[in-house]
Amino acid sequence: MQKAEGLLIDTCLLAGKIMMESGSEVYRVEDTMNRIAENANEPDSNSYVTATGIFMGLKSSRYTQIENVGERNINLEKVQAVNQLSREFAEKKVNLTTLYQQLKKIDKETPEFPLLFQILSAAFLSAFLMVLFGGSWLNFIPTLLIGGIGYSVKYSVKQFFDLRFFDSFLASLIIGILALIATQINSAVSFDYICIGAVMPLVPGVAITASLRDILAGHLVSGLVRGTEAIIIAAAIAIGIACVLSIFGGFLS
Known part of the structure; x- marks a missing residue:
């Protein structure tokens, strides 16, 4: 159970980190993180996002994790890719593990224009x-x-x-x-x-x-x-x- 909660928090933090570093608004980041948690059967989640750090916790868990936000650029392709994956997760097209792996791939391999x-x-x-x-x-x-x-x-x-x-x-x-x-x-x-x-x-x-x-x-x-x-x-x-x-x-x- 704790392992599943840890994976969920890691997934939410990674999604939020990618979006913040790619120029997304804070309210959109928090909404995406909370929706991922809700679609993973954790409706009582708390997220707090700033320009330099992201906090994520579940009321069913005693722990809260923090993720640093690095240099902020404008890459709306990454924002769109994270949103699309979030929708697919909500529609049960991908599971939580696959979502996390795909987010790691987006973070490192999303191409830019030449x-x-x-x-x-x-x-x-x-x-x-x-x-x-x-x-x-x-x-x-x-x-x-x-x-x-x-x-x-x-x-x-x-x-x-x-x-x-x-x-x-x-x-x-x-x-x-x-x-x-x-x-x-x-x-x-x-x-x-x-x-x-x-x-x-x-x-x-x-x-x-x-x-x-x-x-x-x-x-x-x-x-x-x-x-x-x-x-x-x-x-x-x-x-x-x-x-x-x-x-x-x-x-x-």
Whole structure:
């Protein structure tokens, strides 16, 4: 009996950990964990989720377990995969052991889009958003190239340096420098609109949205933590552009 309860708690904690590290809202994580416990014939479960840790306990058991939440990214494919497995468990298509094994597989092996596809997506997103914000089509190609390079820098820095927020700062710094070079090569190109478009893939829009939804749902601690993290990322992006303006701003006059 204790072994089954331990497996259930481990399964709920793993599901919650995957969802939190992949950018899911707190209320959605708690709901998924409680539903897994309920469908395992443990309706009286208690879960408490924060941005940095998850607590799970069963009223039929004297023990509560804790799981640390590591670095938080945005991977909605993992969130969807966990939700789908939870539904299959509710429909009795998989048992608890299989659910746990599948969650471990999702945690380690869920594929992401190829890096080249991500860079191209960031590049075209930058260019089209620049036009949407009122920029000229003359800026389209420079913004497309600079946006793709900026995202590549962010990805590369994140792989080699375990320093939070430094990737966003360095990427925005490179974007600012390249935008400045583009304006010197072609006077018809706008520095402002290139920077506005190229930094958009770096902006933590999903994190800001999740933070507001958590706050509105009453999860103030997690909402404020995520909101603060998003604000710091936005500040790092702004500081990178500001450094370019303060050092090389004379070339724009």
